[in-house]
Amino acid sequence: MKALYQEFPKLEYRVHEIASRVVEATMDQLFVLGRKRTIEKIAWFLLFIEAKQSHVEDVSEGFVMPMTRIDIADYLGLVVETVSRGFSQLRAKGLIELSHKWRVNILDREGLARLGGYSDTSTADIK
Numbered sequence: 001m002k003a004l005y006q007e008f009p010k011l012e013y014r015v016h017e018i019a020s021r022v023v024e025a026t027m028d029q030l031f032v033l034g035r036k037r038t039i040e041k042i043a044w045f046l047l048f049i050e051a052k053q054s055h056v057e058d059v060s061e062g063f064v065m066p067m068t069r070i071d072i073a074d075y076l077g078l079v080v081e082t083v084s085r086g087f088s089q090l091r092a093k094g095l096i097e098l099s100h101k102w103r104v105n106i107l108d109r110e111g112l113a114r115l116g117g118y119s120d121t122s123t124a125d126i127k
Contacts, residue, residue: 036117041076042086043116046096050106051120062097062105 005012036044053063065072069087073080090096095112097105106112 038076038078038082039086039089040116041078042072042083042090043095043112044118045072045076045116046090046104046106047109047112047116047118050104062099062103065102065104 049065050059050063053059057063067075069080069083073083076083087098091098095108095115097107112118
């Protein structure tokens, strides 16, 4: 690595930048899993997934959720019924729209980010 850093001076900076973002994103995820209320976890999770999906598809009109509700419940440490209620609450607040194809359209990104305490410094932003 040292030889690479000498040959490509900007590489060391970029590696450190990426590592720092990964650590920050991991800390955010741990905080989400341990400290937030259910609806806050789901709000954060939706923005996190949208950011990841934005690198592989246009998400301006929504995105197809790549996980089932069971998978989401497992990831967030919840039960599937609680995840379903959380999605219903977010829909009722006018923050998201869900279609029958498990397509999520975020209607109020700022409101969802405030609710979930989402910061866009996640690993999804690393290019």
